[in-house]
Amino acid sequence: MSDTQLVVIGGGPGGYAAAFFAADSGIQTTLVDMELNPGGVCLYRGCIPSKALLHVAKVAGEAKHAANWGLTYAEPKIDLDKLRTFKNNVVGKLVGGLGQLAKQRKVTYIQGKASFLDAKSISIEPAGGGDAKKLTFDHAIIATGSYPTKIPGLSLNSDRVMDSTAALDLPEIPNTLLVVGGGYIGLELGSVYAALGTKVTVVEMTDGLLPGADRDLVTYLSRRLETTLHKILLKTRVTGMEEAKKGIKVLMEGEGLGDADKAQTFDRVLVSIGRRPNSAVPGLDKTGVKVSDKGFIQVDAALRTATPNIFAIGDVVGEPMLAHKASHEARVAVEAIMGHKVAFEPQAIPAVVFTDPEVAWCGLTETEAKKQGRKVEIAKFPWAALGRALAIDRPEGVTKLVIDPETERVLGVGMVGAGAGENIAEGVLAVEMAALVSDLKLTIHPHPTMSETLMEAAEVFFGHATHVYRPKKK
Amino acid sequence: MATELKLPELGENVEKGDVVRVLVNVGDVIKADQPVVELETDKATIEVPSNVGGTVKEIRVKAGDKVKVGQVVLTLDEGAEAAEKAAPTAPAASKTSSATAPEPASQQEAAPEPAPKKEAAPRQSSKPAPVVDISTGRPAAAAAKAEPSSTPVTAGAPVGAAPSVRRYARELGVNIGDVPGSGPGGRIGQDDVTRYVKGVMTGARPGATGVARQPQLPDFSKWGAIDVKPMSNIRRKTAEHLSIAWQAPHVTQHDKADVSGVEEFRKAHAARAEKQGAKITVTAIVIKIVALAIEKFPQFASSVDMANESLIYKNYCHIGVAVDTPAGLLVPVIRDVDKKSISDIAGELTVLSQKARDRKLSLDEMSGGVISITNLGGIGGTSFTPIVNQPEVAILGLSRTATEPVWKDDKFEPRPMLPLSLSYDHRVIDGADAARFLRFVADALEQPLSLYL
Numbered sequence: 001m002s003d004t005q006l007v008v009i010g011g012g013p014g015g016y017a018a019a020f021f022a023a024d025s026g027i028q029t030t031l032v033d034m035e036l037n038p039g040g041v042c043l044y045r046g047c048i049p050s051k052a053l054l055h056v057a058k059v060a061g062e063a064k065h066a067a068n069w070g071l072t073y074a075e076p077k078i079d080l081d082k083l084r085t086f087k088n089n090v091v092g093k094l095v096g097g098l099g100q101l102a103k104q105r106k107v108t109y110i111q112g113k114a115s116f117l118d119a120k121s122i123s124i125e126p127a128g129g130g131d132a133k134k135l136t137f138d139h140a141i142i143a144t145g146s147y148p149t150k151i152p153g154l155s156l157n158s159d160r161v162m163d164s165t166a167a168l169d170l171p172e173i174p175n176t177l178l179v180v181g182g183g184y185i186g187l188e189l190g191s192v193y194a195a196l197g198t199k200v201t202v203v204e205m206t207d208g209l210l211p212g213a214d215r216d217l218v219t220y221l222s223r224r225l226e227t228t229l230h231k232i233l234l235k236t237r238v239t240g241m242e243e244a245k246k247g248i249k250v251l252m253e254g255e256g257l258g259d260a261d262k263a264q265t266f267d268r269v270l271v272s273i274g275r276r277p278n279s280a281v282p283g284l285d286k287t288g289v290k291v292s293d294k295g296f297i298q299v300d301a302a303l304r305t306a307t308p309n310i311f312a313i314g315d316v317v318g319e320p321m322l323a324h325k326a327s328h329e330a331r332v333a334v335e336a337i338m339g340h341k342v343a344f345e346p347q348a349i350p351a352v353v354f355t356d357p358e359v360a361w362c363g364l365t366e367t368e369a370k371k372q373g374r375k376v377e378i379a380k381f382p383w384a385a386l387g388r389a390l391a392i393d394r395p396e397g398v399t400k401l402v403i404d405p406e407t408e409r410v411l412g413v414g415m416v417g418a419g420a421g422e423n424i425a426e427g428v429l430a431v432e433m434a435a436l437v438s439d440l441k442l443t444i445h446p447h448p449t450m451s452e453t454l455m456e457a458a459e460v461f462f463g464h465a466t467h468v469y470r471p472k473k474k
Numbered sequence: 475m476a477t478e479l480k481l482p483e484l485g486e487n488v489e490k491g492d493v494v495r496v497l498v499n500v501g502d503v504i505k506a507d508q509p510v511v512e513l514e515t516d517k518a519t520i521e522v523p524s525n526v527g528g529t530v531k532e533i534r535v536k537a538g539d540k541v542k543v544g545q546v547v548l549t550l551d552e553g554a555e556a557a558e559k560a561a562p563t564a565p566a567a568s569k570t571s572s573a574t575a576p577e578p579a580s581q582q583e584a585a586p587e588p589a590p591k592k593e594a595a596p597r598q599s600s601k602p603a604p605v606v607d608i609s610t611g612r613p614a615a616a617a618a619k620a621e622p623s624s625t626p627v628t629a630g631a632p633v634g635a636a637p638s639v640r641r642y643a644r645e646l647g648v649n650i651g652d653v654p655g656s657g658p659g660g661r662i663g664q665d666d667v668t669r670y671v672k673g674v675m676t677g678a679r680p681g682a683t684g685v686a687r688q689p690q691l692p693d694f695s696k697w698g699a700i701d702v703k704p705m706s707n708i709r710r711k712t713a714e715h716l717s718i719a720w721q722a723p724h725v726t727q728h729d730k731a732d733v734s735g736v737e738e739f740r741k742a743h744a745a746r747a748e749k750q751g752a753k754i755t756v757t758a759i760v761i762k763i764v765a766l767a768i769e770k771f772p773q774f775a776s777s778v779d780m781a782n783e784s785l786i787y788k789n790y791c792h793i794g795v796a797v798d799t800p801a802g803l804l805v806p807v808i809r810d811v812d813k814k815s816i817s818d819i820a821g822e823l824t825v826l827s828q829k830a831r832d833r834k835l836s837l838d839e840m841s842g843g844v845i846s847i848t849n850l851g852g853i854g855g856t857s858f859t860p861i862v863n864q865p866e867v868a869i870l871g872l873s874r875t876a877t878e879p880v881w882k883d884d885k886f887e888p889r890p891m892l893p894l895s896l897s898y899d900h901r902v903i904d905g906a907d908a909a910r911f912l913r914f915v916a917d918a919l920e921q922p923l924s925l926y927l
């Protein structure tokens with residue numbers, strides 16, 4: 001008899017979702033994580049704290065914007081400790097809640113670090129010290145997540161060079177900040193610091209921000225970021241970093257880079273160039289579990305590894321490294337353990353960038369369709385024609401539908417604008433349900449909301465959108 | 475770092491086996507290709523070799539264990555290559571000589587072992603399935619089973635079915651991509667899946683397997699005590715094979731041959747044959763005659779491919795001989811019968827029959843036949859209707875030679891008559907040809923010189 005039927009290693013959104021669902025399904029479950037309560041990167045130093053801070057940044061931005069509407073506020077006095085406490089309280093409430101949920105479900109929660117002894121047992125070093133305990137299991141789910149990547153060859157041991165975790169802790173409001181990496185983490189955190197008063201420079205290796213997202217969506221965001229951030233340097237890479245007297249001296253190289261930019265000193269640097277999977281679980285080599293060259297644990301469609309009783313989910317198995325992917329994979333893995341015939345087979349995993357304006361997309365992007373050589377039709381509705389957008393004085397934005405011309409099925413949805421993130425879920429549902437453009441068009445959307453843009457974009461496809469004149473080309 | 479030796483692919487449709495014995499000990503230094511474990515799979519006992527050399531570190535199986543393809547059998551130290559490289563796909567132990575076993579569709583690969591090439595199925599790849607990234611589409615059945623991928627499936631080829639419908643299909647074992655959708659834009663609803671499954675089950679539509687479903691069994695214990703015994707490997711494999719084999723349209727034709735001449739020949743040559751180490755039997759003689767018959771009637775050695783509307787004629791002559799063993803029915807194959815003498819055939823038959831009874835036949839030794847012969851005469855019987863050994867199209871059965879009155883000229887004479895029963899697949903062979911074939915065999919037995927006319 002094993003000590004536990006299921007052990008979940010890692011208590012992030014993948015791990016705790018798996019543990020809770022397994023317990024709900026009657027499986028005796030143990031959850032191992034190094035923190036006091038479940039939560040993982042998402043709760044402790046990712047999704048949640050960043051959104052709390054981004055909300056504050058948005059308020060600061062709107063307060064400034066309100067001058068246009070007759071409400072003139074003075075520059076805010078920023079109490080960094082109070083801001084940090086607010087953020088920490090949000091995290092504390094949520095992770096405490098997760099701890100409660102674990103107790104309610106009788107999930108055995110062990111705060112410690114797990115190592116594999118073989119494919120049927122682990123050794124857990126308790127976080128508080130003490131002897132390691134052995135735990136035998138029938139099944140295991142590895143949900144160890146990921147860690148921020150460092151710039152290869154440029155690791156500088158300095159407090160002033162931060163990763164996302166350090167940046168979220170708000171050590172100070174620097175005068176100048178260099179964000180290395182123009183992906184969603186860098187842009188979100190950069191926006192937070194910009195709203196707090198920092199002069200933020202973003203440096204990105206490729207020729208555009210948010211590589212992977214459709215260019216037409218990103219354009220709306222870059223236009224706005226050009227006004228809120230100090231500088232955006234594209235096609236540029238960091239080639240050297242060193243401690244200087246009052247900051248970090250950074251050397252950069254890029255096409256058309258001005259001399260002034262080639263060598264600059266910044267108060268602080270945020271390195272956000274990506275994340276790597278935490279597949280180097282001690283003892284994994286004793287289990288038969290296979291890891292790919294890129295460091296992801298290899299799994300089949302039911303999230304089963306090369307060793308039949310061990311599963312893996314979340315960031316550690318592959319892209320996209322998103323919490324909601326992990327939590328859905330968690331359910332599939334638990335169902336597979338229960339012997340159900342299941343597979344993780346979503347047609348659309350949404351992605352949201354919580355900058356202002358937000359960018360959100362799901363399903364097949366126009367970029368991906370081009371890469372596949374797949375013929376698609378695009379229908380776009382500009383938010384400048386949308387009542388709600390003008391009413392909140394945020395006309396910049398667009399909603400686009402990626403449509404299969406043969407079947408008229410909605411293959412993908414992209415949105416950029418204020419609140420795009422909250423509206424993309426309808427797009428995901430449309431793609432998953434194999435909705436046709438007509439379905440979107442014929443569904444009554446409430447007025448005046450941003451969601452109407454989905455309906456109107458569907459109308460654009462047929463050439464008779466009410467609020468924008470775009471007759472269909474014959 | 476220990477290298478793991480996993481049970482390699484063992485042959486078409488073979489996924490598991492029972493460990494008969496472990497051939498090495500912890501601490502032994504072994505070479506690549508050295509057999510490490512003896513395994514019983516389906517009907518054959520095979521020796522599984524290690525694909526790398528090294529010192530045996532840990533043995534993870536023992537006699538009596540049930541093991542699956544891909545399962546770790548033992549670990550080795552200092553095995554330089556990773557376990558992924560060139561895992562053998564068939565036992566290297568028995569290398570029956572044939573160089574003429576072609577595989578219609580396969581490419582010759584430069585892999586070192588000759589044995590894998592003789593496996594029946596052309597589609598069986600003899601290199602291990604590489605890690606498949608299944609995010610780009612549906613994986614091949616074999617690959618999906620064994621190989622994990624580095625990225626989970628995301629939006630590959632979009633399927634026009636809602637998540638609940640996809641799940642429903644999966645639960646029923648249906649590939650959602652095969653279901654025609656009746657909704658707008660070809661959308662697949664739950665009804666479409668249900669309709670598809672109904673079609674498969676009632677035979678209106680070809681499903682994954684052509685096997686009829688089992689009717690509901692009654693509760694036999696209602697009428698008295700019962701004893702449930704699980705099928706042995708051989709029984710199970712025989713049952714599975716025949717479930718498909720019997721579906722060919724069978725006709726059995728019977729004839730009799732006067733074997734008085736054969737008996738005299740056997741007695742006269744018994745001594746000489748014994749010196750060559752062989753016992754001339756009627757079976758051995760019939761095998762040789764059938765080889766000659768196939769030359770004259772090549773369709774009896776063909777196979778039928780209904781899907782491609784063609785007949786596959788074989789330019790080789792390997793004949794299967796049914797052997798009754800305590801464990802069940804096994805059919806070893808004698809290769810190149812056309813090139814062998816009756817003594818050779820008799821000798822080989824003796825060896826193979828003993829191997830069959832000792833459970834030492836390899837899968838290779840039981841495949842590649844173009845026609846089969848089954849002799850129940852040693853036990854008894856006047857005639858029977860053997861079932862064609864799919865994918866062959868004919869099988870010749872022999873029953874007990876009995877002295878019968880035969881009308882010769884103007885009176886009855888006692889004659890030893892050997893009953894011949896030829897079952898054949900009527901899709902390929904017509905009655906007239908079957909009668910001619912059988913007459914040829916009978917004539918050859920009665921008047922051997924007629925073979926040269």
